[in-house]
Amino acid sequence: MARVGKAIGIGAAAAAAAGAAAAGVAADRAAADRRILDAVDPDVDFTHTPDVELVAVATDGVKLHAEIDTPDGWAPGQLTVVLSHGFCLAIPSWIFQRRALLEAGYRVVVWDQRSHGRSDRSEIENCTIEQLGHDLRVVIDTACPEGPLVLVGHSMGGMTTMSLVRHHAELVRERVLAVAFVATSANGEGLTDLGFGPLVGRAIGQAGPRLLSRLAPHQRWLAPVRRAGKTIEDSIVDKFSFDSPVSEKLVRFTSDLILATPFEVMAAFIPAIQGLDEYESLTALVDKEVLVVNGEGDLLTPPKHSAAIVDRLPGSEHVVVRDAGHLIMLEHPELVSSQILELIDRATVDLELGIPVAAKPRVRRFITDIGRRRRVRRARRAESVTQARRQASKAARAKVAKPGAARDRGAS
Structure with a gap:
């Protein structure tokens, strides 16, 4: 999700300049098209009331906000699904999946990563993927200290999961039943191309943190600018988040979620994501059911990054979704939810029958969301x-x- 942050930072500047007539006309046309599609996306209401809200205290004292949904009939010791969101996002980005999992009878834990959502702001030096892995461990110990786990991570949340695997291998070995990596990467190389190729992308990647740091003191003054350039901002978010037609309400929800992240937080995490290398962490998952899901049109974590994860996990399942971008769980919610539920079913059967995951063949499938089309x-x-x-x-x-x-x- 690193490049979304930089794209939005650049987008704020573009909105401030909101002058380009051609860009404005194109954005207006795109907005009109999205208004037509308001009936396409499910569940207009993006709010959700959890059963429990709690605070998990990180190793450096940062307070992490977490929420728990518990279905009727759930008993301690039964399966819990832990969802970790991506960069510049927060708990609401999982709204559709937490509802689907709860309806299917699973206990769900969601949390705001440090400096995101309702969690405390972190010192810059602790804005690292390693620290995020420790944070996830604290959330698990606080919210679901017993019973089997399924870990699901989107974008930076997937990186957080890999960090947990590396630093807390005993927890993964003893309690984790399955893992899902959604639109993520195990390596930061090329995550700043923004779809423009390495030359231009590298320049944007290098300038991004500096630009965001300079904008940070003025972020509160950008609200009127955002309103003035809303259609342009929405078009930028649309381009880097989705790869199929989506409704105006979904794009606005996404824009508000991303822009709630302070610019200095974006700037702090970008170097950590760029320097990521968690390939070795994946070796600890060879005996776990692993699902890797990515959008074929993802500009931020391109499909080759998902393929590199799958190549290191022989028994994994790789699902490539056509007409899907980086925020695939919002763009194709039913499809992503069903894939997670199928992952849980496979892992449960493997456990009951004693089937070694490493002995299973690697599977790669291309899926089209025909219902959405x-x-x-x-x-x-x-x-x-x-x-x-x-x-x-x-x-x-x-x-x-x-x-x-x-x-x-x-x-x-």
């Missing part, structure tokens, strides 16, 4: 019919008005 087509078709009816009605009114106008001219 159909909803998009229906929404656009309905809008076309509505527009045609409006044009016909307008033409009819004009035709009726013409004889009267002619009589008025004759009378004069």
Whole structure:
């Protein structure tokens, strides 16, 4: 998620300059198209009331906000799913998955990583992937100290999971049943290309932290600028977050979530992500069920990063989703939720039958969210019919008005 942060920082400056007429026209057209698709995305309400809210205290004293959802009939010692969000995001980014998992009967723990969401701000020197791994351990010890676990991490959250695996191998060995890596990477190389290629991308990556640090003292003054350039900002977020048509409400929800992250926090974590190398950590997962999910059109953590994870895990399942970008869990929520539920089912069967994961073949599947494609087509078709009816009605009114106008001219 590092490049989202930099893209948004650049986007704030672009919004401040909101002058480019061509960009404004394109953004307005994109916004109009997204308004048509408001019925496509599920669950307009992005709020969620947890059963329990708690605070886990990190090794350096930072207070980490966590929430727990517990289904009816759940008993201590049963499975808990822990969801770790990505860079510049927070707990709400998992809204669809936590609902689906809860409905399926699983206890769910979600948490805000340090300096994100409702967790405390961290000292810059502790904004590291290593520290995030220790943070996840503290959250687990506080929120779910017993019973089997399934760990799910998106983007930086996946990196956090890898750090946990490296630094707390005994916990993983004894309690973790399965792991899901969603749109993430085990290595920071190339994570700053922003889809522009290494030359331009490297320059953006180097300038990003400095730019964000300079903007940080002025962030509160950017609110009016954000409102003035909202359509441009939304278009930037749309480009780097999604790869299929999404609704205006989803893009606005995503924009507000990302821009809630202070610029200095973005700047602090970018070097940590760029310097990431967790390939060795993956070796501890060869006997665990692992799911790797990525969007084929992800500009921030391109598919090759997911493929590199899969190559090191012989028994893993790799799902590549067409028409999907970096925020795949929001763009294709039902699909991602179903993949996580299938992962849990596979891991449970393996455990019951004593099937060694390392002996299973590696699986790579390409999936298209056909249901979503159909909803998009229906929404656009309905809008076309509505527009045609409006044009016909307008033409009819004009035709009726013409004889009267002619009589008025004759009378004069």
